[in-house]
Amino acid sequence: MLMAITREIxxxxxxxxxxxxxxxxxxxxxxxxQHADYEWALVEAGITVRRLPTTDDMPDSVFxxxxxxxxxxxxxxxxxxxVSRRAEAPAIMDALVKTRALHFRPMVMIEEPxxxxxxxxxxxxxxxxxxxxxxxxxxxxxQLRRHATRAGYTVQALPVRGCLHLKSAVTAVGxxxxxxxxxxxxxxxxxxxxxxxxxxxxxxxxxxxxxxDRVIYPAAFPRTRERxxxxxxxxxxxxxSELAKAEGAVTCCSLIFEV
Ligand code: CIR
Numbered sequence: 001m002l003m004a005i006t007r008e009i010x011x012x013x014x015x016x017x018x019x020x021x022x023x024x025x026x027x028x029x030x031x032x033x034q035h036a037d038y039e040w041a042l043v044e045a046g047i048t049v050r051r052l053p054t055t056d057d058m059p060d061s062v063f064x065x066x067x068x069x070x071x072x073x074x075x076x077x078x079x080x081x082x083v084s085r086r087a088e089a090p091a092i093m094d095a096l097v098k099t100r101a102l103h104f105r106p107m108v109m110i111e112e113p114x115x116x117x118x119x120x121x122x123x124x125x126x127x128x129x130x131x132x133x134x135x136x137x138x139x140x141x142x143q144l145r146r147h148a149t150r151a152g153y154t155v156q157a158l159p160v161r162g163c164l165h166l167k168s169a170v171t172a173v174g175x176x177x178x179x180x181x182x183x184x185x186x187x188x189x190x191x192x193x194x195x196x197x198x199x200x201x202x203x204x205x206x207x208x209x210x211x212x213d214r215v216i217y218p219a220a221f222p223r224t225r226e227r228x229x230x231x232x233x234x235x236x237x238x239x240x241s242e243l244a245k246a247e248g249a250v251t252c253c254s255l256i257f258e259v
Contacts, residue, residue, distance in 0.1 A: 002212070004042045004254040005064055005095050007052040009035055009243075012059040016246040017082045019134060019164050024245045031242035035062065038216065038253055041236045045211040047256065050099055052091050060085050062243070063252040065167075066117040066135075067092045069144070070257040071128075073151040075107045076144060081115040081135025092255070100259050108147050116140035119165030119252055124172055124193070128155045131166025158189055163204075167251050172210045173233050179224070181206040196231055199223035207249035211236075216250050 009031050039049050054061040060082070067088050069076040075096055077089055096102050110116045120131035121144070128148045130141050145155040160166050162184045169184035177194040180187060181203065187195055198205040198221070205221035214234040217225060225235055240250060 001259055002047045002256060003099050003101070003259045004039075004047045004049045004256045005052060005092065005099065006035075006039055006042075006049055006254050007061050007064050007091070008032075008054050009062045010054045010056055010058050010060075012056045013062065013246055014059070016059040017084060018247055020162075021245070021247050026242050026245050034238065034240050034242055035253065038238050038240065038250070041216050041238055042211070042254060042256075044236065045214055047211065049254075050095060052095055054091075058085075058088055060246070061088045061091075063119075063246075063248050064088075064092060064255050065252040066119050068096070068255055069116075069118050069121045069123075070096075070101060070105070070255055071123065071148065071151060071153070072258060073105060074147060075101060075105050075257075076116075076147055077107060077109045078116040078118055079110040079112065079114055079140065080117050081133070081137070101257050103259070110140050110143050113137070114140035114143045116144055117165055118255075119167050120160065122166055122170060122172065123153075124178070125175070126153050128153045129166060129170075129189075130155060130157050131160035131169075132157050133160035133165055135165065136160075156189075158185065160184070164247055167207055168204065168249070169206050171206060171208045171251060173208050173215050173228060173231075174210070177231070177233075179206050179208050179228065194231075196227055199227065204244065204249065207251055209250040209254070211256075218244070218250060220244065
């Protein structure tokens, strides 16, 4: 059974971390409605959703993806690069216990001086790609490499330039297919995969959330959506315009794992 952890939007989201965007007013009610529709898209795909509560001192806590990397064999609790986000981890660990995610998976932690954001980790089969970014440092990458290698994965680090996370630049849209922004990630790093490039007029269009039979995809990128559909990708569109103002996209709002 597939399970997703999500987390409600903090009223403090207006004070969220921003790296490449300028602050724009966020309509909290609208953001919550959009987030609820995103969760509904997970439910429609047969995924059981567990939404965690939050508090008003965790502006970015809706972006649960950054706090853990859940492989079939182990769960890695990250140490986020933004200090303001480190308080988000205990509730996620608690939820992993309660959802039985840790029943057959050991849990390991990224430790100081390592930093790692889950948004920098792209898992394609037994390959793990990890972005070296403003959030994820060399020590964090080394620790992830050690843990994932032991579990049978190969780990490749890639530089992240021009965007926040590796998954701002490239995500999976099928078992052997990636969607990428060639301006932010060298295409040849993914030469072994089918590649779909975003429409260059839609810079933030490379983040798609792959579910077993469909892809959750932002309504804001119709031109890239056409390219995906032409390649046979089934799209469930979501309007995430308010979360986009917080520099979030669609992978970042859930942690999906098998229980
Ligand atoms: C941050 O800067 O940490 C948040 N405002 C956005 C995080 C988005 N996370 C993601 O795409 N994995």
